[in-house]
Amino acid sequence: MSLLSMFDKKTAIPTAEQALPGKDTPIATAQHHFVNGRPLKGPWPENLEVAMFGMGCFWGVERLFWQVPGVYVTAAGYAGGITPNPTYQETCTGLTGHNEVVLVVFDPEIVSYDELLTLFWEEHDPTQGMRQGNDIGTTYRSGIYTFSPEQHAAALESRNAYQQALSASGRGRITTEVLEAPEFFYAEDYHQQYLAKNPNGYCGLRGTGVSCPIPQGVSRAI
Template identity: 45%
Template structure:
């Protein structure tokens, strides 16, 4: 009996260690210009780091200039590392869909081209199922008055964007683009998701 208890305790300890070892997960979203996306998600509790980059194309290690042509097939995306014990993937999806227009194909505001498409790159079967369920619900309830066209695709190689794209809003907040385009998105985030924001 004592041996069985010791074995059970060892199994419990191993499971706990595995759970603690998996403290972070990744989420990847494309929702137009990654300067805006980055500024939104880096403010959320449970988000550990964000990287602006390119995903979904056919060229290895593309440059910003190459992606901007629309010929590489990449989308401007944000790769998010987060703690699922603090913020769930469902929460991230909610912020994703409420922070851009998922009904415009290959366009966000004045930004036009396939690189600005609305896309979820899922990393697990669970992420895929959650994204598809959420999208179906948005379309079923006609939440936007138009069909959601967000693509849901398996994660592909992610290429980190050039250094000057990283932490862009925090470094360039006084620039006209930041004040006119990004700041209103931050204001909206603070209004809708106040409880989810870092202090």
């Protein structure tokens, strides 16, 4: 296979016919959060809400969110693709369609969804298409995956506001996908809270330096 065809494969979502078949059962992963000991898969307190974001390599993204006051638990995983129960090795081929994402379980009384969106926009570059910096491929695309009509509306509103701020700074168009949350597949044990286990490990997060306007009446506590 040529380098060009390999590059094309990793930067285009595969069709159902091209996608790897996957498997019927989930892959093995951790059961508890390495940092705070809370259950990765629940049950969680009923007052909590869930968000999901793709911002490039999920190692740094997960650390970004678990450090936010009001976030109860985080998990690294794969979403937005075709192949069921994918492994990391399979997603790296570009033939599953999945994105590296982070599931964020949070207390809305402490940190609002708008505040999480602000962090999302400011801490990566949402204009790069199928990449983040030197990380190239569909698994590194920018994405917001919503769990309610309210989240979806807030995500779109924040995207429009941030586009205005980016355009005023001479930057390009946002390529972030905003979709109803697809099925979330937990990543392997060693990916969970990776930078807590490997403090000197790779983190590819790089923001644009452009601030995201915060909706009126929302105080930023993060």
